[in-house]
């Protein structure tokens with residue numbers, strides 16, 4: 001039987017040593033409203049604009065609504081929409097802002113390297129069974145122990161809308177065996193019989209979840225009638241830690257033809273985030 005407890009709350013103004021100790025104990029940190037509402041609204045509007053009306057924003061609730069066919073990652077609708085999202089300079093720049101980097105440095109306790117691969121998640125209703133299965137990013141990203149995921153809710157995400165959940169303390173048992181699964185990432189990892197209590201919470205716009213590379217996490221199914229869950233995430237590690245080559249590619253660049261950096265950069269104004277990892281000292 002699976003039970004759920006609320007995320008333990010962290011505050012960015014807590015002492016860094018306390019945050020780091022909590023991160024090592026539970027394998028995650030959850031910060032309420034860290035990203036300003038206007039920043040989330042602006043990015044969400046840009047992401048939805050790339051769907052050509054398939055996902056729209058309900059002005060009253062502030063929640064994305066499905067206005068066309070449901071889809072999951074790798075469906076033809078996704079493959080049409082996602083290259084446009086990946087081409088957004090604001091989407092890539094979102095995680096490189098000084099406050100975001102500060103939070104990552106606080107958790108790491110040192111300078112960090114932000115992975116080039118940035119992810120947007122669009123979890124539509126009517127796709128139950130395709131939600132993100134339980135997994136560890138250490139496996140999917142071939143990453144070591146200083147790598148962590150950083151995930152941001154771009155709007156309120158309530159129960160039934162595909163919330164993200166973590167298995168607290170699961171990072172302490174190392175990287176686990178995996179099995180093929182439907183849903184984002186295509187694999188799920190082993191869950192031990194004693195691991196029955198997950199941590200989860202209704203999110204507000206701008207809430208940030210940071211999770212250890214070996215922390216097991218998954219998404220709940222989106223069981224709403226028409227509300228879509230949209231979030232963004234990426235990875236970071238201690239500066240100098242090994243980074244595997246697949247993380248240097250655009251997300252889904254391995255399967256969507258033409259989704260490559262030169263195409264992504266075509267409409268960008270600034271150059272400093274283009275190929276910024278080329279001098280990184282530990283790529284393999």
Ligand SMILES: O=C(O)CCC(=O)C(=O)O
Nearest residue numbers: 121132137149151219233
């Ligand atoms: O938001 C999701 O559904 C997936 C997020 C996730 O699994 C991750 O960031 O590793």
